[in-house]
Amino acid sequence: MSDIIAAIDVGTCKICALIAEVVDDEREEPLNLIGVGHAPARGLHKGMVVNVAEASEAIAQAVEEAEVAAGLPMPRAYVGISGEHISTISNRGVVAVSRSSQGITRQDVERALEAARTTAPVPHGREIIHTLARRFTLDEQTGIRDPIGMQGHRLEVEAQIVFGSSSAIANLVKCVRAYDVEVEELVLEPLASGEAVLTPAERELGVVVVDIGGGTTDMAIFLEDSLWHTVVREVGGNLFTRDVAIGLRTPFEVAEELKIRYGHVLPERFPAEEKIHAPAFGDGGSITVSRRTLAYILAARAEETLELILTEIKRSGYDGMLPAGMVLCGGTAQLPGLKTLSQKMLQWPVRIGSPNSLPGLGRDIANPAFATGIGLLLWGWRQRKQTGKKRRSPGHGPLMDRVIEWLRNLLPG
Ligand SMILES: Nc1ncnc2c1ncn2[C@@H]1O[C@H](COP(=O)(O)OP(=O)(O)OP(=O)(O)O)[C@@H](O)[C@H]1O
Ligand SMILES: [Mg+2]
Structure with a gap:
């Protein structure tokens, strides 16, 4: 029986549940991902639980999917925490x-x-x-x-x-426990993201990892291989989408799709005549806008976000101590042009950080949006290694029976 580690990233946009087995503590890739589950987040706002019933349901959905994929229950998990209360x-x-x-x-x-x-x-x-x-x-x-x-x-x-905040913590723990998953440890999300996307050399020299998600931007400064400062601000990709919705007068869902399909933060890259079409508010109407206009809207929000990040880093007093610069992750780090814009504005080395793919199911999640989830698993693995604690995959208990029951239901006839 192998050692099993599980993690739940409770984000503003998505819940991601992961189950991995520890392959070999000496290997470069110590984890084999055996179960992944996703669910669109509900009951969360700006990184915090605002509706326990809805958030519990979304967490249960993601956990159940991961359990079925792994063929194992998830009795406990490392759970990410974020929000401006940190x-x-x-x-x-x-x-x-x-x-x-x-x-x-x-x-x-x-x-x-x-x-x-x-x-x-x-x-x-x-x-x-x-x-x-x-x-x-x-x-x-x-x-x-x-x-x-x-x-x-x-x-x-x-x-x-x-x-x-004690109440934010209690609400998050309640949502996870609602599905009979014990919280093995709460882990600050940018700390987890740092585990997944930073190199040992960057952590040693001085670096800031910035996870721009949907509802929050989480920053963590690492120096001499340890955390020196952290701050969470309530800005993220949802604000980019909201600006597009307002600027182009489209529903939020349409703006989100436009951002993901055509978004860019370097407007000068697009000729004014390059047009995109999208449904407008109301019934049946459509709008035509230039792609450059869309990029102007996103660039303005990106610049504002980067200014806020820079202000926070300066406020920490460590701005002169980060020779390895900034590593961007989180879903919004996928916005094309963001790396170039950040380098231009901050005059620092900047790179986009994706977690290394893990064996097993890990290839599909080598994406900056999964930095926190993979980082939670790596955090757990590191804790176990330090303390020598092992969690064996459980045999038949009530949780295992639950999984077997689902598997049966999935079978035809
Ligand atoms: N290809 C893309 N281009 C631009 N933005 C993207 C892309 N893919 C996802 N996003 C944006 O990333 C955001 C979601 O990021 P992520 O999944 O990291 O958030 P989260 O972890 O759920 O939220 P948070 O960490 O803020 O609580 C959304 O705003 C989404 O629009
Ligand atoms: Mg996140």
């Missing part, structure tokens, strides 16, 4: 270390992180999602990345603490 601070934790020949142990590191967690000033109505180590100080020696095995008496950790 905030972060750094805090220190100090512990005394008992003299021993084996030096600092993982338990000592855990105790130091626990000290950082318990002394963090948690604002009212918030709770801690992550406590992530940035650097350690052992006695007088500062700037240590990994103190395990070193000798010393006083271990101090500088940790990054990520908070979220």
